[in-house]
Amino acid sequence: MLPEADLARIYRSLRLIRRAEEETARIYPSDRIKSPVHLAIGQEAVATGICDPLRPEDVVAPTYRSHALYLAKGGSLRGMMAEMYGKATGVAAGKGGSMHLIDAARHVLGASAVVGTTIPLAVGYALALKREGKGRVAVALFGDGATEEGVFYESLNFASLHRLPVLFVCENNGFAIHTPLAKRWASEKLCDRAAGFGLPTTRIADGDVLAIRESAAGYVEKMRKRESGPAFMECLTYRWREHVGPAEDYDAGYRPHSDLEAWQKTDQVARIGGMLKAEARAKVDAAIEAEIADAVAFAEQSPWPDPKELTADVYA
Amino acid sequence: MSTPSSGPSSGPGPSGKNGLRTLKYVDAIAEALAQEMELDPSVFLFGLDVDDHKAIQGSTRGLLQRFGAERVFTTPLSEDAMTGVAIGAAMAGMRPVHVHIRMDFLMLCMNQLVNIAAKARYMYGGQVKVPMVVRSMIGKSWGQGAQHSQGLHSMFMHVPGLKVVAPSNAHDVKGCLIAAIRDDNPVIFVEHRLLYGTEANVPEEPYVQEFGKARVARKGKDITLVGISNMLVECLRAAELLHEAGIEAEVIDPISLVPLDFATILASASRTGRLLVVDNAWTNCGASAEILARTAESADRAILMRRMGFAPTTCPTSPPLEALFYPNPATIATQARRMIEPKAPEWDPNSERAKLAYQTQFRGPF
Numbered sequence: 272m273l274p275e276a277d278l279a280r281i282y283r284s285l286r287l288i289r290r291a292e293e294e295t296a297r298i299y300p301s302d303r304i305k306s307p308v309h310l311a312i313g314q315e316a317v318a319t320g321i322c323d324p325l326r327p328e329d330v331v332a333p334t335y336r337s338h339a340l341y342l343a344k345g346g347s348l349r350g351m352m353a354e355m356y357g358k359a360t361g362v363a364a365g366k367g368g369s370m371h372l373i374d375a376a377r378h379v380l381g382a383s384a385v386v387g388t389t390i391p392l393a394v395g396y397a398l399a400l401k402r403e404g405k406g407r408v409a410v411a412l413f414g415d416g417a418t419e420e421g422v423f424y425e426s427l428n429f430a431s432l433h434r435l436p437v438l439f440v441c442e443n444n445g446f447a448i449h450t451p452l453a454k455r456w457a458s459e460k461l462c463d464r465a466a467g468f469g470l471p472t473t474r475i476a477d478g479d480v481l482a483i484r485e486s487a488a489g490y491v492e493k494m495r496k497r498e499s500g501p502a503f504m505e506c507l508t509y510r511w512r513e514h515v516g517p518a519e520d521y522d523a524g525y526r527p528h529s530d531l532e533a534w535q536k537t538d539q540v541a542r543i544g545g546m547l548k549a550e551a552r553a554k555v556d557a558a559i560e561a562e563i564a565d566a567v568a569f570a571e572q573s574p575w576p577d578p579k580e581l582t583a584d585v586y587a
Numbered sequence: 588m589s590t591p592s593s594g595p596s597s598g599p600g601p602s603g604k605n606g607l608r609t610l611k612y613v614d615a616i617a618e619a620l621a622q623e624m625e626l627d628p629s630v631f632l633f634g635l636d637v638d639d640h641k642a643i644q645g646s647t648r649g650l651l652q653r654f655g656a657e658r659v660f661t662t663p664l665s666e667d668a669m670t671g672v673a674i675g676a677a678m679a680g681m682r683p684v685h686v687h688i689r690m691d692f693l694m695l696c697m698n699q700l701v702n703i704a705a706k707a708r709y710m711y712g713g714q715v716k717v718p719m720v721v722r723s724m725i726g727k728s729w730g731q732g733a734q735h736s737q738g739l740h741s742m743f744m745h746v747p748g749l750k751v752v753a754p755s756n757a758h759d760v761k762g763c764l765i766a767a768i769r770d771d772n773p774v775i776f777v778e779h780r781l782l783y784g785t786e787a788n789v790p791e792e793p794y795v796q797e798f799g800k801a802r803v804a805r806k807g808k809d810i811t812l813v814g815i816s817n818m819l820v821e822c823l824r825a826a827e828l829l830h831e832a833g834i835e836a837e838v839i840d841p842i843s844l845v846p847l848d849f850a851t852i853l854a855s856a857s858r859t860g861r862l863l864v865v866d867n868a869w870t871n872c873g874a875s876a877e878i879l880a881r882t883a884e885s886a887d888r889a890i891l892m893r894r895m896g897f898a899p900t901t902c903p904t905s906p907p908l909e910a911l912f913y914p915n916p917a918t919i920a921t922q923a924r925r926m927i928e929p930k931a932p933e934w935d936p937n938s939e940r941a942k943l944a945y946q947t948q949f950r951g952p953f
């Protein structure tokens with residue numbers, strides 16, 4: 272088993288994401304967050320497992336379902352809340368909202384609402400990082416739907432061709448909005464597709480955060496030392512809430528509640544929390560609640576952007 | 588003069604054989620699709636999520652059940668290839684309707700639309716035709732933001748070979764969609780999310796809204812307002828505000844942008860001497876620029892011209908900034924009045940009256 276300190280750190284990340292998302296969902300019906308939120312509740316283990324072995328200077332590229340990756344990489348919770356509230360103190364100055372989080376200081380690239388668009392950006396970063404030669408790596412996280420875009424395959428090919436230090440991670444939650452894989456993929460063998468471009472691949476089917484972490488750590492270490500080029504991971508996971516918005520949607524009929532229950536049995540927040548001593552866990556929990564309360568208060572008290580901001584930053 | 592306070596329902600439409608019913612824009616789309624699919628087995632409907640329970644905000648509701656999965660189906664997230672598939676199927680004699688829930692996603696289709704669909708008829712010497720419809724929706728409000736709010740119709744207007752229509756009410760959306768499906772050319776079909784809940788009188792039987800025919804949605808003598816897509820609704824409300832200030836605005840709905848019924852616009856502007864075009868898009872190189880340029884080229888009297896559209900910036904999500912991004916009935920009315928009475932004191936139209944029902948009704952997240 273991992274040392275207690277590692278477990279506590281991993282638990283903190285999982286729990287922070289879970290609770291920040293739950294709090295967002297709780298606030299949402301008040302209409303104070305006027306931004307389409309794609310919650311990551313249930314999917315925390317992927318971002319947490321991938322980010323744990325990363326260094327602060329490594330780069331991650333999120334999608335519009337970005338809250339988990341953003342927080343796992345150390346993104347500012349205050350800045351994220353304020354951004355969703357549309358306040359001047361938001362990480363994108365209130366101009367981007369939930370779908371366009373960014374934290375330059377923590378090397379979280381800006382998120383995009385157009386599926387697949389950030390995958391080649393991570394490859395471009397990897398190109399720059401390879402030239403830089405300091406052993407930094409880039410990670411692209413994306414959903415199963417994104418792997419259907421041509422840009423995904425074009426990016427794999429180019430990254431492999433140039434042996435770029437980029438880790439591709441597909442968060443496969445089985446659905447693109449409400450449409451299951453069976454209606455979108457001719458073959459389920461996604462790893463085989465990536466392997467076709469010469470990438471080493473790993474598929475983790477049970478959502479085990481520690482397995483995800485170990486696999487990512489292995490790939491990243493090799494890339495840092497230039498012992499390997501890009502790698503590919505497929506992590507199965509499950510989105511507990513609706514595609515966009517704060518609610519559950521099991522009554523819509525496109526997926527059974529029993530699927531949720533199965534995934535909840537292996538919920539990684541509870542699992543890793545259970546590996547901690549009760550006292551240690553309570554300490555982490557209390558700190559997270561305080562941090563979230565602080566971020567919400569910060570967002571609520573922050574000013575609206577100045578009207579002059581409307582046309583600022585169209586150009587650099 | 589009539590007071591079309593109910594917006595679009597005032598203007599459109601001859602009364603149909605079966606009499607008129609009130610129908611929502613969203614339901615009029617679904618009805619047009621169903622009627623054309625019934626009539627012509629070569630019509631099929633595809634695109635991301637057309638067959639799920641949300642049914643593109645309801646605009647494809649019931650079609651899967653009625654016509655089956657061979658004619659109504661979702662696709663992988665592969666817009667570029669799927670556009671090519673639509674073009675190929677159209678060349679082969681089918682009539683695809685390809686649906687995108689946001690107009691922004693058409694940027695992934697550009698190569699196929701601009702380099703093949705628009706040009707095939709001409710560059711292959713009239714040997715082929717591409718009878719396809721590309722439906723997409725412009726989003727607005729609730730923090731849709733940079734990539735879910737764009738009105739990009741002028742990009743398509745720029746290219747010969749594409750038709751571009753932007754119906755503003757339930758009556759026209761049905762007639763235009765039927766016309767688009769029957770058209771032997773690629774038609775870019777521009778919808779607006781906030782129009783989906785608006786109602787108008789809509790005949791039950793199928794009918795064609797001929798492209799290239801504008802509608803005078805409200806008569807007036809002092810100024811001509813041209814409103815594109817949902818900006819037509821905002822212009823009608825602006826005309827009411829102006830009426831309260833003693834100004835009679837004529838409001839024109841172009842309905843189709845390519846072909847454009849420029850004669851109707853020019854005739855009106857020549858009469859009123861003032862033309863204000865309000866687009867649901869940026870003004871730079873936009874539909875409004877085109878209409879003003881043509882007016883400048885063709886008018887044989889002096890016409891005062893102005894245009895309004897998105898602020899020249901990316902759409903922000905913060906509510907106070909987002910509000911500044913768009914023209915609204917108050918800013919349209921203020922601009923129009925300034926064109927008529929440049930020396931009039933500052934005017935602040937009643938902001939409660941300036942609100943549109945759909946703006947107060949729409950709630951997120953999407």
Ligand SMILES: Cc1ncc(C[n+]2csc(CCOP(=O)(O)OP(=O)(O)O)c2C)c(N)n1
Pocket residue numbers: 336384385386387413414415416417418444446447448514635664666692695
């Ligand atoms: C290019 C593009 N096409 C369509 C959409 C509409 N859309 C938004 S999210 C989504 C599903 C994406 O699924 P996936 O990549 O698996 O990510 P998930 O939402 O499950 O995290 C779709 C089709 C989009 N945003 N961008």
